[in-house]
Amino acid sequence: MPGRRVLITGVGSLLGGALARRLEGDPEFEFVAGLDTRKPRVSLERTELIDADIRNAVISRLIPQAEVDTVVHNQIVRRPGPEMSPRAMHDINVIGTLQLLAACEKANSIRTIVIRGSAGVYGAEPHAPQFFTEEMTRLFPMRTRFQRDVAEIENYFETYSRRHPGVVCTMLRYQPGIGPSLETQITRYLSLPLVPTYLGFDPRLQFVHEHDALEALVAAVKTPVRGAVNVAGPGTIGLTRLVRLAGRPTLPIVPGLFDGATALGQRLGLLDFSDDFKRLLRYGRAADTTRLVEEIGYEPRYGTVDAVADYLRTQGGRRMLPSLRQAVAP
């Protein structure tokens, strides 16, 4: 049996590069290609790098040429970088996915598509079930731009999947990542000298450790299943406990003033919270990982609390508050 041929979009991201490196070393994969305009952050040996923009129609020629059977779509922007406008983020996410799926339509060799999507599609809601299962996407109205974008991506993907019953389409819904080498909204948040919170709220949060983020993606490429699968560290952690473990003092803000206060902080260049992130800080979100474990067969190594602990271990010596416990020890 000939080996699998795989294309990875967003290979310039940390996770995209790590995935390419993993698949390179796996004899099951005979050909690995990476699509991105950015350079990969890790050195890759046999991955063929295609320097093209996912929004460009040229990919509809490149993909059929490469004769790949597996496409891993790993270029969904969760948070625009400093030089990226929200508009560009929307374009990369929605138009990029549309272009990619259009290109896949033309390539008859495709058997599997795995998208690294976001659990942000569920939103963050006060009346949410404690753990979202995969069929619970339309319980609440869409509230943020990113949420609408992810829902749109999922819609295109479902349509594609219906029209191509021979292709296994896996939508991975990732919770926010955390880990020693990641820099994300949550790690930036926990590094603030004074951490703003909503007064009177203590949401349940859930994260996926960077190790599990990669391994779950590898497992999904190797054992793809149809439909959506949540990717998260089992369990939850309360925001208050998280911030206390990080040793940061909090600044509780009355909910009605939170938007104004964070907008001010943003103007001063102190912080940068997306709408989704603010809703998480108020209401939180957790997802059920039964499908990941039972159908893809990947058991996360880190639960949410362990993932947080592992991240904080590497942040040692950055505590802002003195250890009170030593003070009152008998």
Added chain:
Amino acid sequence: MTTGARERVRYDAPEPEPAAGFLRRLREGLDAGLELPEAVSRGAAGLSGGARDLLRRTTRRLEGDYEEDDWGFDEEFVELVFPLFEFLYERWWRVKATGIQHVPAHGRALLAGNHAGILPWDATMISFAIQREHPLPRFPRFLVLNWAFDLPFISVAMRKVGGVVASPYNAMQLLERDELVAVFPEGVKGAGKPFSERYRLQRFGRGGFVEIALRTRSPIVPVAVVGSEEIYPKLGESPAAARLLGAPYFPLTPTFPWFGALGTVPLPSKWRIEFCQPIPTDEYGPEAAEDRALAFELSERVRETIQEKVYENLVKRGPAFV
């Protein structure tokens, strides 16, 4: 974490004088140029064992060293507020709980009670009765009206003592983890009914709780609560205020809202809680959950049981306040 043997420790509140002494020593330490941890430790030196323990516990919590389960239930927090519940149970409402043997010591079960009294004090008293009287006490989780989870502080406190958003999915998840789950099938209709209709059970929704019990094969334990109706006698309501706050109703009682926050102090009525004979559901097959007629029948049976026991206990209790 929530099951298994637990050692219950009670803490004496620090005397006012030692607290002042602590603060004085703390300030002296800081004035002498000590770092905060050392100053705290010097201040704590003069405290009694119990007070030092409480201080240690509090600082430990301030460092995030405490456990909450995936649902936000915080057993240590419950222990910290125990003295308040104990006071309400023993002194304020003089609760008498019977039939405690009907609450299973292990495994899943669905407690279904009558709901009254605007704020879910009945849920906390049911929970405390099990803590107090059961030979193998366990913490029930209760389904709380969604609306409470929009509110600051209340939402956090609810979660910490075992409240979860009322949804069939949450109830099933908890039962599948073999928890004890309390529901109030009357829902907001029960809690918000006028004083003149006290102890008359409202319609039981669509019998969804029975469906959940059938699906998870959990026995249903009807719970009759007497006394909760008198804690906030609701004389009327203000729909305009309810709309303004986004609340399902805005009650007017003899004390609320006229006395502000003081108006939320519940009246000291006398309570009785009776746990009734469980209704088993494991004799029905898995397809029974789809059977609407069966769900209605069982739901009606639970309702009648509770209503009957409520009347019985009303007679046994006698006058409401003495």
